[in-house]
Amino acid sequence: MLKLDGITSFVAIAEAGSISGAARRMSLSKSVVSERLAELEQGLGAPLFHRTTRKLSLTEDGQAFLERALRIVREVEEAAAEVSERRGQLTGPMRLSAPVTFGRMHLGPALYPFLSRHPGISMTLELDDRRVDAQADGYDAVLRHGAIADSRLVAWVLAPSRRFLVASPAYLKRHGRPRRPADFADHRAIRYSNRGIADWRFLEARADEFVRPHVVLRVNNGDMMREAAMAGLGLALLPTFIIGEQLRSGELEIVDVGQSPETEFLYMAHPDGRRASAKLRALADALKEAFGDPPYWDAGLAWASGGGGGLDVDKAAFEGRDKER
Incomplete structure (x- = not known):
């Protein structure tokens, strides 16, 4: 039977690009992470990485397995976070994408107090001016500026934009x-x-x-x-x-x-069909309050x-x- 810690270690290695990088991220020794990967590969009956002296790269089997492994790890994290939410705590990972300029000027100052109030949340914020695919790229939500057009997303307006x-x-x-x-x-x-x-x-x-x-x-x-x-x-x-x-x-x-x-908005959107977590709803409310109506930058x-x-x-x-x- 495949063990969850082996799948988690595999995902961390794939994301970090090395066993040592995954070990640092997981606060484990390199030998433990290496042993978990070896056990997982043995259980699957296939190598998941090409190993060279300089780097690791996914094999064809590894690439195929990664897509499912990411989903498994994410589901477990969300399940654990939901249990915490039932106890009135906001915990667990949160991955967001936002535009560079807005993120630097306004999102950051609004986020820091929110994260201070909820230390159990582990947020990954990626600033990128390109329009990422929230569903395919695995984001909990994306913050965007513009007209609301993507029917695959459920959007919450944070502030009007002139x-x-x-x-x-x-x-x-x-x-x-x-x-x-x-x-x-x-x-x-x-x-x-x-x-x-x-x-x-x-x-x-x-x-x-x-x-x-x-x-x-x-x-x-x-x-x-x-x-x-x-x-x-x-x-x-x-x-x-x-x-x-x-x-x-x-x-x-x-x-x-x-x-x-044309009229535009600043909004947060999450993939359609995925239940919005309590921490995502709390973040949206915190951002609305921080930005104000009308937004403070129009003062x-x-x-x-x-x-x-x-x-x-x-x-x-x-x-x-x-x-x-």
């Missing part, structure tokens, strides 16, 4: 201020490469009046988009959770072309009604909210 077309005062002085989408022909753009040409969508724009500007920079990171806009390279369409501070300081200005970008920013909108900065309101946090 995006604005912005540019630096220096850029607008050199190139003028576009007043309608047709004016984009005379302008330069900084684009988010992970969304492609579909990123610049305005609710009221007709296809025959929309002109795409010359793209001076494509990049898959919001921090760099903001910095490029501040450097005067061109127009950028960015959410206020990235550019709120620069709008308040005047380093970036909203460019009103009479039309609004001190007031937009005029109408397409695009102008901007008024209420510095007193912003400073008051900042002190509360």
Whole structure:
């Protein structure tokens, strides 16, 4: 009969790439982990790794077994966590994916108090601007910014997100201020490469009046988009959770072309068909509370009604909210 500790050790070796790395992760001696692997291979009647002096690599049988082994380990961990949850404790592993800029600027500060309150949770957070497959890649949940479209996911809205077309005062002085989408022909753009040409969508724009500007920079990171806009390279369409501070300081200005970008949200999504754990629900509630409604990064920013909108900065309101946090 196969033993669970052997399967767990196999998964740790596959993820760490070495027996010594797995031993460190599991707080066991190298010899114990090696013995567990040997016993598992003997029970299966097949080697699971190619062994060389430098590294281990999965055999064909090992690769096939890994998929099932990951599922087994995950089910056992979730079962143990569920027992703890029944006793009112939030424990066990949690694996999340989130965008890089949002994770650095806002998710981290909201997560740290949550993890301090629940020390039994072991979280793995992977920051990546690409759209990962929550189901196939084994995430408990993914945090995303955008429209909610993936029908395979159950989404919880964490906060509304407002995006604005912005540019630096220096850029607008050199190139003028576009007043309608047709004016984009005379302008330069900084684009988010992970969304492609579909990123610049305005609710009221007709296809025959929309002109795409010359793209001076494509990049898959919001921090760099903001910095490029501040450097005067061109127009950028960015959410206020990235550019709120620069709008308040005047380093970036909203460019009103009479039309609004599509509505978007910050949301947490988990695979459809998988019951959301108590700790995942608790995390969603904690993030909602930390971000606020309206979200704190919009504090001190007031937009005029109408397409695009102008901007008024209420510095007193912003400073008051900042002190509360």
